[in-house]
Amino acid sequence: MSFLRLFRDKIFTAIFLLVSTLAIGVLGYKYVAGYDWVDAAYMTVITITTVGYGEVNPLTPEAKIFTIVLILCSVIIVGFAISVITEYIISRNSYSDLKDKKVQNKIDGLRDHIIVCGYGRNGQQAVQKLLAYRKQFVIIEMDEDLIERYDDNDDILFVHGNANEDEILEIAGIERASTLICALPEDADNLFVVLSARQLNKSLKIISRATAETSQKKLKLAGADNVIMPDKIGGDHMASLVVVPDLIEFLDNLSVVGEEDSINVEEISFDQVCQDGKERSIKDIDLRYKTGCTIIGYRAPSGKYVVNPSADQLLARDSKLIVIGRPEQIKSLHDTFGI
Template sequence: MVKLFRSKIYFALVLMLLVLLFGVLGYRFISDYSWIDAFYMTIITVTTVGFSEVRPMGPEGKIFTVLLIITSVFIVGFAISVITEYILSRNSLQLLKKKRVKNTIEKLSDHVVVCGFGRNGMQAAERLKAYKTPFVVIERDKELIEKYDNEILFVEGDANDDEVLLEAGIKRAKFLLTALPDDATNLFVVLSARQLNEKLFVISRASLVNSQKKLVLAGANKVIMPDKIGGDHMASLVVMPDLITFMDKLSMEGGDTTNLEEVAIEDFADQVDCNSLRDLDLRRKTGCTIIGYIAPDGEYIINPEADLKLQPKSKVIVLGRPEQIKRLNEMFHIA
């Protein structure tokens, strides 16, 4: 739609330039005006300002002026209508788009709210999109929103504003990622979000070490320090490069390439007798290997024994090739 209006505007501009050229050439050769006088006469005629002519014209000049006035009136009128229609339609399209986004967000629940679409926020959004996890991004940079608004649900505004958080569906959300560059701003967002939704799982970015404890006290469940993680990763590549490279190969880009899966015991309970890890027998059925167990109280057990008793609301961490993970999901109907 926008492209169609733009082509009409270009067409109207071309017509107006042709009218000006037609007028200048006509006065120059019909009435024998100089180029400056011809341009002056064309402008006052097309714009109908009513000034007198440079000098008296003959019959040919008067007839030409009448034709120029009639032609320019229609073309200028056409140009004005096209530009007006474009402006009104653009505003209407923006309103419709915002309304559509608002309706989509209102239908979401258990989604992720991402505050900030900078370097970290953009990476988080790409990963969430790869896993087909519904999310909403709060961002105040209009240019950034216009660049990605066809791919991502945006709420324009300041994440510190409670109204903006509510518009992003914070009360129905399950997770909040605060990826703003300033620690103080992240702290205020965490405080506001925690007041609006006590059950929210909050993950915050931090730049300074002393901000970590403050963010936890404010209500953040996890605090991530990208600079620290990056430094540790580079140092680890020096100390144990092969191990870190292998860990990097455990790709978690999306559903079709992942090598790791987190599965709740309830996903198995209705289909197999799962009193212990041995009962699941995932290695034989799917080729996947259980490398971790998460107890209901949050305790992590690495490389658990096969006879480990499974408890309700616990989880297992499964390792496998992408096709094995896919087989696991299909066999046990894991979403």
């Protein structure tokens, strides 16, 4: 992007020189040749553009010298302006084509990635969390100016277009994606995206934003697995801070990622803790002793959750454990089990 910014600076310089030349020409013909303002502007334009029409009135020797100087300067300035503008247009188109091709090649190489529709407030919050957990994702956004702000960030892949269109979803790799997050501001747009996405990928997990409570059921019927209402969650959260402030502040700390002295929550699968494929109990894997993390939840293959499971809880295939620990304990967990 640096060379495009350089071209933009050159364009501003060229425009400044053109305007300055016009102003000097008008003032020169006004006060050197004695023309009125209209005739002075007319003479300036036909001189700079080298059209070749005759003079409005015969020129004095001083006016002829001024015209010679104006012609020589304007030829250089106009030629410079045309070359800069032409070079900028060609370079911008070439750069855009190369960048789009590079981004598309990266998207084509993704598997089981996440597609985020809309990069507004909720979309940005989702992306920050995905970046923290190093998840692969693609953002679909219509605002081209918003996309250009992140041109220098190679960690964020954008697809410019309307997520309502099947073609745009296919460009984002909807057939290979594992999850779709609909964070568009309008419920109707989210509903349409959910319908389209479910048709294109039957196994896709879809999480949608909703504003109205009436939209929640419709989005579920359309194929959304989870429907989130940010406004409702925000209101409940504020009220909870009044009723049980210490509890809510503690729970808020659980979602903080990567900050020193913060508490982290992690989920690990059966395959990660029982790498040989043998089913074991929580006591047998001895997670607390090996890593310092504490198991606070167990998700059975059926989807049923057990809070604070006992030590005798058997870990079945396709199950998951929810663990809690300080950052250094979570790191120990990752190192111990190669996560």
